[in-house]
Amino acid sequence: MSNNTQDLLDVYKANVMPTYSPSLVLASGSGVTVRDVDNRVYYDFTSGIGVHNVGHSNPRVVEAIKEQCQSLTHCSNLFVNTPMTLLAKKLVELSGLGGKVFFCNSGAEANEAAIKLARKWGSQNGGRYEIVTMRQGFHGRTLATLAATGQSWCQEGYDPLPVGFAYADFNDIESVKAAVTDKTVAIMLEAVQGEGGVTAATPEFMAAVRALCDEKNLLMICDEVQSGMGRTGNWFAWQGYDVKPDMFTLAKAIADGIPMGALVSNGKLADVFTPSSHASTFGGNPVASAAALAVIDVIEEEGLLENVAKISTLFREALQALVDKYDKLLEVRGKGLMVGLVVDGDAKEVVEALQGQSILALTAGPNVVRFLPPLTLGEDDLEDAVDMISDALDCIYGE
Numbered sequence: 249m250s251n252n253t254q255d256l257l258d259v260y261k262a263n264v265m266p267t268y269s270p271s272l273v274l275a276s277g278s279g280v281t282v283r284d285v286d287n288r289v290y291y292d293f294t295s296g297i298g299v300h301n302v303g304h305s306n307p308r309v310v311e312a313i314k315e316q317c318q319s320l321t322h323c324s325n326l327f328v329n330t331p332m333t334l335l336a337k338k339l340v341e342l343s344g345l346g347g348k349v350f351f352c353n354s355g356a357e358a359n360e361a362a363i364k365l366a367r368k369w370g371s372q373n374g375g376r377y378e379i380v381t382m383r384q385g386f387h388g389r390t391l392a393t394l395a396a397t398g399q400s401w402c403q404e405g406y407d408p409l410p411v412g413f414a415y416a417d418f419n420d421i422e423s424v425k426a427a428v429t430d431k432t433v434a435i436m437l438e439a440v441q442g443e444g445g446v447t448a449a450t451p452e453f454m455a456a457v458r459a460l461c462d463e464k465n466l467l468m469i470c471d472e473v474q475s476g477m478g479r480t481g482n483w484f485a486w487q488g489y490d491v492k493p494d495m496f497t498l499a500k501a502i503a504d505g506i507p508m509g510a511l512v513s514n515g516k517l518a519d520v521f522t523p524s525s526h527a528s529t530f531g532g533n534p535v536a537s538a539a540a541l542a543v544i545d546v547i548e549e550e551g552l553l554e555n556v557a558k559i560s561t562l563f564r565e566a567l568q569a570l571v572d573k574y575d576k577l578l579e580v581r582g583k584g585l586m587v588g589l590v591v592d593g594d595a596k597e598v599v600e601a602l603q604g605q606s607i608l609a610l611t612a613g614p615n616v617v618r619f620l621p622p623l624t625l626g627e628d629d630l631e632d633a634v635d636m637i638s639d640a641l642d643c644i645y646g647e
């Protein structure tokens with residue numbers, strides 16, 4: 249077998265279940281770029297789907313992983329490991345919620361933990377279990393998180409799904425109120441929706457959800473799996489609003505590519521899980537935790553939250569100029585470096601044209617192109633990338 253794209257794709261297709269349909273084989277990554285096995289370089293404006301917030305193979309993260317691998321790679325939660333303990337303290341501090349952390353390995357698993365914690369609390373608070381989630385939201389692919397996701401395109405063929413979920417419309421508080429019953433225990437949402445189309449909650453909606461939760465004694469759960477870890481210019485997207493959730497979940501970017509998930513609670517929920525009531529063998533793994541501590545250091549010391557504010561403004565202005573130029577482009581939306589470009593047509597066609605110009609991007613639903621560049625993106629690279637985006641659009645929308 250040779251190591252070129254076509255040969256590797258053939259072997260991949262013969263042996264890997266077809267849940268994705270990739271067309272590139274990547275060999276390495278560095279900062280904001282990746283290189284494929286045929287030695288072609290791309291700007292990675294997917295960040296591995298919102299994972300590489302501090303860039304590919306960030307040297308400080310690599311160093312932290314190497315060092316940790318040489319001392320302790322795993323020890324289970326029957327014993328305490330130092331990086332996990334320090335990481336928990338750091339996340340509690342960054343959240344300002346005064347609670348505690350549960351560690352796991354993915355976004356879906358973090359959301360499962362949130363759902364279970366809500367149910368456990370609900371069982372002690374009026375026997376309530378139902379969770380209201382948003383249509384267009386996305387919470388993962390396990391059976392419970394799929395039920396929480398409430399979209400037919402990903403639920404089809406998996407009946408029966410777990411019960412206990414009701415759906416409302418995002419940014420429509422009346423529809424949320426209508427979905428609340430005497431069995432409702434929580435409202436779960438993304439402050440900035442990712443897969444559902446890169447849509448930010450309005451401040452009024454977030455405030456009204458919080459007020460409704462206070463009024464009805466419900467828990468507010470924010471899914472920060474995509475929007476967290478600095479992506480929107482705050483550590484967590486809910487911090488860009490004048491509200492505090494009762495708990496929120498993290499995964500994707502938390503350890504810059506080492507699998508990790510986390511659930512962060514407020515004080516009220518800190519001790520609802522008790523010994524043996526929930527668990528995860530790898531949760532808080534020392535290597536992942538060491539990577540996450542390095543990620544947080546990089547974001548803090550390199551001023552990446554400020555960089556998001558600066559670069560996202562420039563990026564949005566550049567995209568808006570393209571929206572003004574092409575009738576087929578409708579709107580720039582999202583928050584920080586969670587950027588959506590709404591097209592009048594097929595977003596996949598645009599993503600393919602971008603790949604042709606050596607820039608990797610994502611879709612978010614049928615008509616939204618999604619850009620999630622590393623938060624380390626600088627002005628020069630942004631300028632190059634915008635030229636490439638402009639060329640790609642010219643290929644498909646130009647005269």
Ligand SMILES: *Cc1c(COP(=O)(O)O)cnc(C)c1O
Pocket residue numbers: 353354355356357359386387388389438442443471472473474475499500
């Ligand atoms: C990606 C994502 C998930 C699922 O995370 P996995 O690690 O793939 O299980 C959940 N919620 C949101 C908002 C996501 O973007």
